[in-house]
Amino acid sequence: MKALIAALLFLSAPIATELEGADEARAQALMREIRCVACENEPISQSTSEIAGNMRERVRVMISEGASDEEIRDWFEGRYGEFVLFRPKARGPGGWLLWGAPFLLLVGGAALGYGVMRGRSASAEEIQAIAPEDLSDGI
C-alpha cells in the first residue's frame, strides 16, 4: 500500500506516516495508467467493473513475480492492444509526433517570436526602459 502521507513543509509535524511496501505504490501508479476495457474513459484504478478488478489483480500478481513496469505495460498491450495504455508509446511517426510536438512547438515558437521581435526592433540605444508601475494608470 502507498507508503506515506507527508507533511507540508510549512507545518512542523508530519500529517501522518504509514509505511508499507513500495510495491503497492508501483501497482497503484500502474493501475492509473491502464485503461479499463469495459468502461468509457476510466483507468482500472477507478473502474468498478469486474474485468477491471481482474486487471488490477493481474498487475499485483505480476509485480509480486518481479515484473518491471515496462514488462507489465507490454503484457497488457500484447493482450488488449495499444488502446489500454493511457501513456501511449513513442513508437512510429504518430507516437513521436504526439510526444515531440509540444516541445518542438515551444522551441519553434520561441525562435519565431525572437525573429519577429528582431525584425521590427530598433537599435538598443533607441529603446527606452520604462518601469511597469509608471504606466499603471495608463490611459
Add this chain to the structure above:
Amino acid sequence: MIELGHFAAILALCLSALQGMQGLRGRRGPAGMLALMAFGAMVVSFATLIWAFVRSDFSLALVANNSHTLKPFLYKVAGTWGNHEGSMALWCLVTLGFGAAGALLLKTPERPSFDARALGVQGLVAAGSLAYLLFASSPFLRLVDPPLQGASLNPLLQDPALALHPPMLYLGYVGYSFVFALAAAGLIENSVDRVWAKTVRSWAMAAFVPLSAGITLGAIWAYYELGWGGWWFWDPVENASLMPWLIGAALMHSLIVTEKRGGFAVWSVLLAVLAFCFSILGAFLVRSGILTSVHAFAVDPTRGLVLLIGLLIYGGLALGLFAVRAPLLKGGPPWAALSREGALMGNNLVLIVATATVLLGTLFPLIAEGFGRQMSVGEPYFRLTFVPIMCVALVALPVVQAWSWGRVDLSAIWKWAAAFAGICLVFAALGVGLMDIPLFAALGLALGAWLICGSLWELKRRAVTWPRLSRLPLRVWGMTLAHIGLGVFVIGAVVETSQRYETTLDMALGDSTRVAGWTVTLEDMRTVEGPNWFSDRATLTARRGGQSVRMQPEKRYYPAARMPTTETAIHKSPSGDLYLALGDRRVVDGQVRWTFRAYFNPLIDLVFGGVALMALGGLISVLPRRLALARKRATETEALPAGEPAE
C-alpha cells in the same frame, strides 16, 4: 404556455438578426434597443421552459425525457439545463444577456460606431445560436401522447454544484462571444488600439472569472460525486473547458501590452477570436460525443456536426477579416527581447503551446483512429508534457514580473537565480532528507513557495514602503492575488497528487481498519429512503488522537432512472480530507462484508482555493474604473496635506 415560449424564442431570433443588421450599419441606438428586446423575449421563453419543468408538464418531450414528479424542486429547475436542448436554450439566454449587458454598458468614448458594430456582430452570433436552438435542437416539441411519469434527470446531475456548474461555464464560454464581437468590430473599424484593448480587457475578464468558477465547480463535483477521490482526470470534456481558459489567460496578458504600449495588437485580436472558437470547439467536443468521456451527459452526433459547421462559418469569417485587416494594425514602440514585452510574449508562447498540447492530446486518439491505430492518451501524457511546459513559465514568473517595458537591466538576475536555487535546495533538503517525500514533489513545493514569495516581493517593490501598500492601484493587487493563487494551486496540486493515500477497505459490522493515521470503524449499515431514491447508508466512526467523527457514505439508487450513484462522506481537516465511498456488498463464509474506497487527500482545498484566488484577482483587476478613480482621489487628497513628494 410553452407555445408562448416557442414564439418568444422565434421573436428573439428575428430581433437578434435585426440587431445584427442595424449594428453592422453603425446604428448604436437601434442595435442597443433590439439587443435589450431580444434578451427580454428570451427571458420569457426560458421562463416558460422552467415553468414546464416545475409543473412537470410531460406533454413537453423535453420534460418527459428529463424530469420526474418526485424530483426535489431545485433539481426540477436545474433540470431545465441538465440536457442538450435546455442547455442550448441557456446558452442562447446567456448570449442575449451579454448582448443586453453590452447595450447598457458598452459606451466607448467617441466611438459610437465601434460600439454599434460590436453589438451587430454579437447580434449575429446570437441569431446563429438561436437558429441552432430552434432548428436543430428545439426544446419546445410536444408529445402527442404524454406519459404519466417522466424519465428523470440523470441522478449524477442531481447535485447543487452541478445545478450551478453549467450556467457558470456558459457565462464564460459565451462571454468570449462578446470578446469575439469586440475583436470583429475592432477589425471592421480598424480601431484595434489602446482604447480598444482597455474595453476588451474588462469584457475578457467578465468571461474569464465565471469560466474559472465553472471549471472549479465541475472539478469539485467530480471530486465528491464520482467517488474516485480525484479532481482532474484529463478527460476530453475537462480539456474542452481548459483550452478556452488557457487562451483566455493568454489574452489577459497580451491585452496588457496592447493597452499600456499599443503593442501585440494583431496577436491580441487573434487570441480574442481564438478564445471564442475554442469555446465553440469545446461545446462541439462535449455535445458531439466523438470523444468518449465520463462527463458528457447530453450527447448527439448530428447536432455536433451542425455546431462544427457553425464554428467553421463564424471562425472562418472572423479569421478572413483578420487576414485582411491584420497587416494594417500598428505595433507599439520597439522593445528588446529581454523586456516586459518579451516576458509577456514568453507567457503567451507557453500558454499557447500548453493549449496546443491539450488539443493534441485530446484529439490524438481520433486522428490515430483515422490511421487505423487505436490509442489512448491520458493523464501520464499530460503530466509529462503539459506540466513541464507550464513550469517553464512558473519558474520565470517572479523574476520577469518586475521587468521594465522596452528593455531590462539584468544586473540583478544573479540574485534571482541564487534565490531560486536557494529555495529549491532548502525544500529539497527538508523534503527529501527530513520528510522522505519524492524529489519532484519537494521541487514542486519549492516552485509554489517561489511563486508566492515572488508575488509578495513584487507587491512590496511596487509599494516601495509598507504604508503605501494601500495606495497601490487595484490592478497590482489583482495581479498579486492571481499569481499567489497560482502558487497556492501548485502547492495543493503537488501535495495532493504526490501524497494522496488510496486504499480499498473490506469490513464487516464492527470491524476497524487504519487509514492514513485514522482508525475507521464500521458501526452501522441501513437502508434509507429519500424523495426519489433509496440508499444503503453506512455509518462509520473515524478516530484520530482524541478526535472522533461520524461519517456516512451512501450508495443511492434512483429507480426512475434505474441508476446508482455514490454519495461520498468527506471529513475536512486542516491537513486534508478523509474521503470514504461505499462499494459492494459481499457475503464471505456466511458473513456480510462491505467494501469501501478510502482516500486521504492532503491539502486538496488549496487546489480549489488557488483557482478561486486567481479568479478573485482577475475580478479585482477590472473593478469599475469609477471605483478605482474614487480610490485614487481619496488617496491623493489624503496624501497631499501630508506633504509627500509626488512621484
